[in-house]
Amino acid sequence: MSATLPITEAVEVRRTAEGLELELTGVWSVRELGAIEAALERIDVASVPRVRIAAAGISELDLSGAWALRGFVRRARRAGAEVAFRGAPPDQLRLVEQTLAEPAAPEEAAPGEADPTAARPGPAEPGDRALVAIGRYVVRSGHDLVAGLAFFGRTCVTLAANLVRPWRLRPISIVRHVYDTGITAMPIVALIAFLICVILAYLSAQQLRGLGADIYVVDLVTIGVLRELGVLLTSVIVAGRSGSSFAAELGSMKLNEEVDALTATGADPIELLVVPRVLGLAIALPLLTVIADLIGLTGGALLCRFLLDMPLEQYVNRVNESISATTFWVGIIKAPVFALLIAFAGCYRGMQVRGSARELGHLVTVAVVQAIFLVILADALFAVLFMRMKI
Amino acid sequence: MAAVVEVRGLVNRFGAQVVHDGLDMEVDADEVFGIVGGSGAGKSVLLRTILGLQRPQAGTVRIRGNDITHLSEAQLRPIKAGYGVAFQSGALYSGLTVLENVQLPMIEHLKLPPTALEGLALLKIRLVGLPADAAAKYPAQLSGGMVKRAAVARALALDPPLLFLDEPTSGLDPVSAAAFDDLVLYLQQHLKLTIVMITHDLDSIFRTCNRVGVIVDRRMESDTLERIVDNPHPWIQAYFHGERARERLGAERGA
Numbered sequence: 312m313s314a315t316l317p318i319t320e321a322v323e324v325r326r327t328a329e330g331l332e333l334e335l336t337g338v339w340s341v342r343e344l345g346a347i348e349a350a351l352e353r354i355d356v357a358s359v360p361r362v363r364i365a366a367a368g369i370s371e372l373d374l375s376g377a378w379a380l381r382g383f384v385r386r387a388r389r390a391g392a393e394v395a396f397r398g399a400p401p402d403q404l405r406l407v408e409q410t411l412a413e414p415a416a417p418e419e420a421a422p423g424e425a426d427p428t429a430a431r432p433g434p435a436e437p438g439d440r441a442l443v444a445i446g447r448y449v450v451r452s453g454h455d456l457v458a459g460l461a462f463f464g465r466t467c468v469t470l471a472a473n474l475v476r477p478w479r480l481r482p483i484s485i486v487r488h489v490y491d492t493g494i495t496a497m498p499i500v501a502l503i504a505f506l507i508c509v510i511l512a513y514l515s516a517q518q519l520r521g522l523g524a525d526i527y528v529v530d531l532v533t534i535g536v537l538r539e540l541g542v543l544l545t546s547v548i549v550a551g552r553s554g555s556s557f558a559a560e561l562g563s564m565k566l567n568e569e570v571d572a573l574t575a576t577g578a579d580p581i582e583l584l585v586v587p588r589v590l591g592l593a594i595a596l597p598l599l600t601v602i603a604d605l606i607g608l609t610g611g612a613l614l615c616r617f618l619l620d621m622p623l624e625q626y627v628n629r630v631n632e633s634i635s636a637t638t639f640w641v642g643i644i645k646a647p648v649f650a651l652l653i654a655f656a657g658c659y660r661g662m663q664v665r666g667s668a669r670e671l672g673h674l675v676t677v678a679v680v681q682a683i684f685l686v687i688l689a690d691a692l693f694a695v696l697f698m699r700m701k702i
Numbered sequence: 703m704a705a706v707v708e709v710r711g712l713v714n715r716f717g718a719q720v721v722h723d724g725l726d727m728e729v730d731a732d733e734v735f736g737i738v739g740g741s742g743a744g745k746s747v748l749l750r751t752i753l754g755l756q757r758p759q760a761g762t763v764r765i766r767g768n769d770i771t772h773l774s775e776a777q778l779r780p781i782k783a784g785y786g787v788a789f790q791s792g793a794l795y796s797g798l799t800v801l802e803n804v805q806l807p808m809i810e811h812l813k814l815p816p817t818a819l820e821g822l823a824l825l826k827i828r829l830v831g832l833p834a835d836a837a838a839k840y841p842a843q844l845s846g847g848m849v850k851r852a853a854v855a856r857a858l859a860l861d862p863p864l865l866f867l868d869e870p871t872s873g874l875d876p877v878s879a880a881a882f883d884d885l886v887l888y889l890q891q892h893l894k895l896t897i898v899m900i901t902h903d904l905d906s907i908f909r910t911c912n913r914v915g916v917i918v919d920r921r922m923e924s925d926t927l928e929r930i931v932d933n934p935h936p937w938i939q940a941y942f943h944g945e946r947a948r949e950r951l952g953a954e955r956g957a
Contacts (some may be wrong), residue, residue, distance in 0.1 A: 341861045345813055373861035373891065377820075378825050406892050410828045414780075666842035669797035 321347045324354055330361035330392065336368040339376030347379050356387040365397040366404075377403035381411075462659045469581045471587060481587050488591025492553040493599055499552075500545050504603035507544060508536055508610035516618055525619050529629040532611035537634065537642045541604040543690055546649040549596055550682035554657040557588055558678035561661025562671040570662070580662075589654040596650035597643055604642065637702050645693055649686045656682040704767055705751060706864055706896045712761035714747050721747050723920040725761070729913075731863075734890055734897045735924075736907045740937065745900045748917065749868055752898075753787060754778050765864070783811045785864040786857025790872065792849040794841040798850045800827060801837040807859040820926040831885055845858050847878040851885070858889070863908030864890070867899040871906050883909045904942075916941070 321343065323334040331354070339347060356362065366372075381404060387394050471478050514533045534681075561584060564570050573580045608630065615621040660678035664671050709727040713720075721744040729735040739745045750756040753761055754770045762769045768781055786807075794803050803824040808814060827837050830851040841849060850870055857865055870886070871879035883906050890897055890910075901907060907914060907927070915924035918937045925933065931942040935951075 341808070341812065344818060344822075345815075348818055350813065374825065374829070374858075375822055375861050378822055383823070402892070405827060406829075410825060667796035667840065 312507060316534070322350045322354070328552065330359045331356070331363070333362065333364045333366055335366045337370060339369050339372045339380070341373055341375035344375050344379060347366065347376060348382075351379060351383040354383070356390045356392055358621065359387070359390070359392045362387045362392045362394045363397055364394065364400075366401050372401055372403050373400070374403055374407060377407045380404055381407050396616055425677050459659060462662070463655055465581055465656070466585050466589065466655060469579065470586055473582065473586055479582070481583070484583075484587035485591045485594070488588050489595045490550060491556070492592050493595025496549060496552055496595075496599060497602060500603050501547055501606045502538075502598050504541065504607045505610040506543055507540060508532060508607035511535060511616065512611045516614070520619075525621070526629060528615060529617065529621075529626055530633040533608065533630045533633050534638060536600070536607035536611070537638045539605055539642065539690070541607055541667050542600045542642045542649065545596065545599045545603045545685070546646070546653065546686045547683055549592070549650075550653045550678055550686060552554060552655075553592060553683035554653045554679050555675050557654060557657030558661040558664075558675040559671065561658055562664035562674060565662060565664045566666075566668070568673065579639040585654075585658045586661075588658055589651060592650040592654040593647045596653075597646035599646075600643055600646045604639070641697055641702055645690065647694075648689055652685040652689060653682040656685060705729060705764070706766055706888070707735075707939075708754065708762075708763075708764040710762045711746075712748070712751065712763065713759045714744065714751060714756075720920055722751075722758070722761075722917075723918070725920065725922050727915055727922050728925060729896060729898055731896050732890075732894055733909050733912040734899060736887065736911035736927075737898065737900045738907065738941065739918070741845070743917040745917060746921070747869070749822055749866060749874050749898075749900055753866065759811065773833060779811075781862050783807075784862050785866060786854075786860065786862045787866045788850065788853035788866040788868065788870060792853040794849060794852055794856070796841050799838055799840055800832070800844070800855070803841070803852065804856045804859050807856065811860060811919045823855075823859070826858050827852070829889075830855045831876065831881075847882070850874065850882060854885070854889075855935050858893075863894070864896045865898070867897065867901075869900055869902065871901065871903045876905070879903060879906065880909075882906075882912045886910050 320337040321335065321339065323336065325332040325334070333354075337343070364380075366380075369376075380401075384394050510534045515608055516525065518530045519525060519527050519531075535624075561570070564584070568579050570584070571581060612623060612626045615626050618621060657678045660674040660681070664674050705728045707727070707729040709725060712722045712725040712727075716723040720916060725748070727737075727748075737745050737748065738878070747756065751758050752765070752770075754763075754773075754911065761771070761880050763771050763793055764782065765781055770778060770781060773781070794800070795806065798806065801823050802819070804826050805819050808819055808822065824834065826835060828834060832848060832851050832855065836844065836848060836852070841852070844852060854865075854867070854870075857867075867886070871882050874882060886897060889895055897910075899906075899911070910926055914923060914930045915922045916933070916938050917937075918935050923930070923933055923935060923938065930938065933939070
């Protein structure tokens with residue numbers, strides 16, 4: 312008694328008295344693997360005493376096909392069947408068996424790479440796991456803070472040493488960074504300062520007009536721009552532009568071992584890479600702030616002229632009356648500090664990159680977010696300081 | 703029998719700089735073909751052209767009969783599934799583990815269940831002689847030799863009959879390089895692969911290659927290994943009969 316059940320092109324199954332007879336046909340390649348696996352899966356090997364496989368009909372067999380066949384043979388053997396090939400088993404199957412059986416030579420284990428899973432303790436209770444996660448996060452943040460402070464300290468020391476011995480500074484590199492972070496940022500800084508000041512003037516004009524206090528629009532715009540908005544806007548834009556570019560540039564240099572190459576030649580990467588960026592930005596950011604202030608006041612003037620019909624002369628006079636001697640300087644003094652923070656965040660995160668491109672992307676993001684955060688935090692501290700100083 | 707890779711009249715030019723000018727190359731099935739040339743002779747440009755990463759100014763590149771210089775990206779896809787490439791520095795995706803690296807071509811080209819993906823990837827990883835625990839590691843955690851092997855495992859992901867290796871033994875110590883040559887021979891014999899290999903390594907050439915193509919004067923001189931060493935071109939003479947080569951050649955001929 313025998314019945315032929317063709318399942319797919321790949322396998323023909325005959326059930327005989329002694330068990331299964333498999334006739335393998337067609338292309339057994341990685342391309343057909345989905346269908347082959349499905350066909351093999353459908354073959355029921357439970358309580359089959361013998362499986363005989365004829366592989367001569369296969370027109371093309373690659374390693375993946377052989378791997379699927381091996382999986383089936385193992386399954387049949389586990390189910391208690393005796394598996395035999397009619398003729399010699401295919402070479403590829405032998406190769407797969409051999410590859411997966413013999414333990415691979417440990418000759419090329421990477422040095423100094425301990426198994427990271429080895430030291431980890433076993434799974435804990437869900438409540439404990441949350442605690443463990445929080446604990447890990449706190450410890451990691453603590454380390455990160457200490458490392459950041461150390462980097463900040465090193466940068467400051469190198470910077471101070473270089474300022475004392477100015478012939479060690481790299482003027483060409485600094486000028487390049489002034490150009491990259493300052494000159495090329497001028498259009499976008501000017502545009503955003505203009506738009507924001509127009510919005511500010513417009514909003515305040517709407518509110519103050521009801522009180523008949525139109526003239527105070529000028530005070531609001533002038534003091535707002537000179538003390539806070541000019542420098543803050545500029546810093547946020549520069550943090551996005553240059554903080555990310557510092558982090559990406561240094562990060563890819565790290566990945567490319569360029570930083571190691573510098574260190575190996577005895578050069579100090581902080582002195583060569585970080586200090587020019589810090590100084591370049593410290594020069595560029597105050598200049599950008601002046602431009603933002605100027606354009607912001609111009610925007611206010613335009614709005615007052617066309618919305619409030621205020622003559623330009625009156626606007627200029629009012630600007631002069633509203634500011635004190637310190638107003639401009641209170642704003643501009645913050646710029647170098649913000650520049651230092653932005654350059655520091657970008658360079659520090661860039662220098663932290665090791666290993667992979669994904670880490671580079673992550674750290675560039677962190678650099679920008681932290682640069683903006685640090686700028687706003689510093690601005691708040693400045694506000695408190697100036698209030699105490701009654702300026 | 704038709705050549706597996708056939709390059710005819712290839713011209714590559716960058717501005718005024720002519721890299722290839724009427725270069726011909728032919729690789730037959732089941733052979734290990736070595737591409738040799740001085741630095742800047744255009745070995746990498748040739749490989750990039752064959753892989754379709756760069757269009758030549760003139761000439762044809764046929765891979766198993768298909769002229770790839772005039773195919774669109776979509777038409778190239780099945781042809782690209784028919785060969786594997788191991789780049790010089792490995793070019794492993796640094797954000798993925800070795801296992802995921804090997805799985806990526808399969809995910810791109812095939813629809814397979816996750817168990818099959820994992821089983822096949824592990825098979826390829828073991829096949830190139832990596833220990834099974836290397837599968838979970840990231841490329842940054844591997845040694846140079848392991849990266850090269852992992853790159854070969856990824857190149858073999860789709861069981862291609864054709865394999866390109868770009869300077870596979872560069873940067874390896876002689877012992878690892880010899881072990882890699884053994885791997886190339888092992889794979890060639892057991893998988894019936896056709897292998898095209900760019901290399902500088904004389905030991906590698908003498909050990910693995912059946913035929914060698916030397917890029918000189920913007921063209922290629924190719925011949926069997928035994929005959930190419932007697933080619934009268936001065937660069938080829940200098941290459942195969944230089945101080946470093948003489949010893950090797952003597953040993954080879956004496957044997």
